[in-house]
Amino acid sequence: MNSAVTTPRGTGTRNTRILGVLTIILMVLLTFCGLIFSGEDINQGSTVRIMYVHVPSIWVAYLAFGMTALCSAIYLSGRNRSLIWDRFSGAAGEIGVLFVAVSLVTGSLWGRLTWGTYWVWDARLTSTAFLFITYIGYLAVRRLGGTHRQRARRSAVLALIAILEIPLVHFSVNVWRTLHQKASVADPNAKVALDGLMLFSLFLGLIAFTMLFAWLVIHRQRSLALEDAVADRGLDAAIEARREEATN
């Protein structure tokens, strides 16, 4: 205990620090490549530069929600039901919500430039919005209270339902758009002719953001573990206090 006080405390370790520094370097590189070095697209002009943050954000969001579902499944299927999987789900869910929000906003800014409007009822946009709301619900359920295990089981089940529901929502929204009325604006997948440096920037963005996600999820998982530990310590103290009631 004593020796621990002298060492710097927190959720970081040597490895996460290395990961963090690498992430920062790649992010700086990405900024230069994306904003300065890379050229303009033939169709989209300079607006294509939004892509280098927008696409990696939504990629991270999908990655995060996938991880939430995967860790929830591991939690439920594990024999000892280790809470670490629950915390990984929670951390990934939270980060996913952050990145889906970021990509919705950057996407609508991009949309304003290329389509002339912030929002179109395009299938992909609409189902992304649903994704956002669904996982806000997931985070709300995580905060419902109860013991750690109650929280873990409830939210793990919900995460698995969500992953089932997403394709259904996506499919129906998709059919809704394509059958009902043709999108009046440009295809959101408008062919962007990417030259070498642009492609490089996009890949750089994907790698940098994935590393960022890894860094965030590790730290968040650890700080969630500490939150649980604080609650457990509170419980120990409360049990002591409760026992003392009896002797009086």
Added chain:
Amino acid sequence: METVIELNGVVAVLGSFPALAGVNLTVQRGEILLLQGPNGAGKTSLLRVCAGLMPIERGTGTILGIDLATNRQDIRTRVGLLGHTNGLYLDLSVEQNIQFWASTVGASKDEVANAMRTMRVDGRLAKVKAGQLSAGQRRRTALASLIVRRAEIWLLDEPHAGLDAAGRDELDALLRNAVAAGATVVLASHESERAASLATRTVTVDGGGAQ
């Protein structure tokens, strides 16, 4: 003697409050165990844990030989709990309520009629909505629904509350009959004199523990 309830260092929490802070308790078949203690001592939580309703956070326990940590669902089919609330549907009549609880275990019409007669909620009362009953009548209805459930362990939280003198005598007789038929009774009560004369053993619950 057969042990039907065995709890070792059981901790159960309500939110972040440890309602039970390490309970050790052993109950044998055929006992009528009285739980005594001040308000907030943990009597209700103890009964809910025994019913498999409240999860245990720490410690171990078995009810009727079934592990509390893993198989709470199996325990529930074999115990009966009468809590603070009566578990009645206020918009259903007395008879409809008892009939419903009977149908969840597949009890026959005769059993329903018998239970209603035993708790004197037959006749005119049978057609009255539970929401319009007096507190004592509701308690009787809840007890009648408990009878049809044919529980092996009866867990009763303040069963005498709201009952008149005749009702209390009937309840005591009912519990003695149930025990004679092989059941075990655990009850929490403030009616210490009456309950003590009924009980075969008394345990004091305080500060989330039991002595």
Added chain:
Amino acid sequence: MDHASFIIGSWVLTFASVIGYAVYVIRRGRELSKNATSEEMPWT
């Protein structure tokens, strides 16, 4: 660069949200780890 405000805005918004969240996570971790025992921090 055309539409510089939108483009820079997107980048700034992205990085600001991420940095804001990262700072929150790190701070919370530091604060909580002050009283934590080593067993509660298996990564150390």
Added chain:
Amino acid sequence: MSTVSQRRRVAVAVARKDLTIEWNSRILVNQVAPFAAIVMVLFAFALDNDGILQRVAPGLVWLATLFSMLVVIQRTFAVESADGALDALRVAGVDPSAIFAGKSLALMVQLFALELLLVGTAVVLYGVNMTLVGFAEALVTLLAATVGLACVGTLYGGLAGGARGRETLLPLLLLPVVAPVLIGATRATEAAFGSGGTKVSEGWPWIVLLLVFAVIFAAVGSVAFGPLVDE
């Protein structure tokens, strides 16, 4: 664990109990149905144009259904928690999937009645004309949509109604999930009503979507209801 016949018996008992409660209290008839009707009138005020109303009538019917459904679901779980009956059900060892089936079944019956009323209101208030085939299609749509809605509604209603202070969670959880039903049912109903010149035959694929949704959530619900509701 419990056998299939036991489960079926309990499910029927739970469904009958919920419907008896409705029969005794008439909350649906006396409160929810008038609420749904007034919503339909308010839509007319807000849109204030006969042509538009006729065109969007199917969507309004289903929006009104969703809003009323929230009220009905809250009611069906308030009934359980008013006197601790849900605890009693749990302690009775009743299989959660049987409770789920029973409560969904009762909710289906109530929702179906409500939807019939809303379609009737649309026909009267918004001047919708239906052919006989269209009417049959509308009925099939109602049935298919109702099964899905009742299953998801019961699932999330149980989660949100399990404890105090969670009522506000229900719309947040439920409305995103039922988007496919709203889309499918609205399109199918448009075909049935012939709104905007849609042909009756265009509705059937949407009904397939509704059925897929219903099957998925009936299955998910019977597995997930226990862990979600049980503490």
